[in-house]
Amino acid sequence: MCGAALGVAYEVREMMRGTRERFHYRRCVECGCAQIADPPADLAAYYGDRYYSFAAARRGRWSGIAVRLRSARDLAYSPAAPAWARAMARVRPNPLVRCVGRCPGPRAGVLDVGAGDGRLLADLARLGFTQLLGVDPFASEDRGDPRGFSVLRRDVHGLDAAGWNVVVLSHSLAHMADPVSTLRRVAQLLAPTGTCIVRIPLAGSWAHRTYGADWVQHDAPRHLMVHTRRGLEIAAARAGMRIVEVEFDSSGFQFWGSELYRRGVPLVRVSRSRLYWDFPPWVLLRYARAARALNRNGDGDQATFYLRRAAPAAIAPSHSAPGGQG
């Protein structure tokens, strides 16, 4: 990302699906980003239909209940939210909906880059947001959703429509081989006063330092580059944007997910009973408290960054490369 030298390689196993294949990562000596040294030739094979961003449509009979619960929760973000809905959102907020909601400008024109099954867009549509679009190179096909948005099978370079008020990259930048060219394209697609929301796992955070190769958000080999705050600052500047705000939003997942990997248990194979046996409610509460403390100290293992376009004079001449991989 910043062009500096890379340090010594270390081994990380593929543990989400549990193939246990070994990949190597090297960290930048300057900005601390962790970069995969030996990406697989066919990355799509590591997504597949079990990947969590695409899993919502196949949750069977529980999905209806989950959707209703989430709709009730999201009510809290509407202007006329009843008190019970606001209380519920405090207990279990949808972090991304809140992030989009606090961006200035109209409640229209939201582009989700790496949209998966369109979960965020569906939530936003329910709250009255309009002009919603998702792109995801790992989607199976272009798909129009009856709830009022589309998810297109392509990356951000394959998109011409500009003037977006909000562009969201939620846990998608780490999957991209050339994040600077992606951010540069996003800067071009943003309205002059628009906001780019980047949520990423953070290399060098407490969980990464503590769990090392077993850190759950390493997610080899899908995460081609795990960034740092410094690395994103550099990338944003090169793309003609600047970071205006940072919110650390790590959760108890950094503890229980990494503990599972340390014990050799893949994320998708763990049964619900095993999960509750290993991590009973009081343990999960302790993890959640510890995550909040890490976030307060700026050491949580993920954060949300709000980017704006730099002053027009500072924007570098456009030379984005269409066809870059997302």
Ligand SMILES: [Zn+2]
């Ligand atoms: Zn670097």
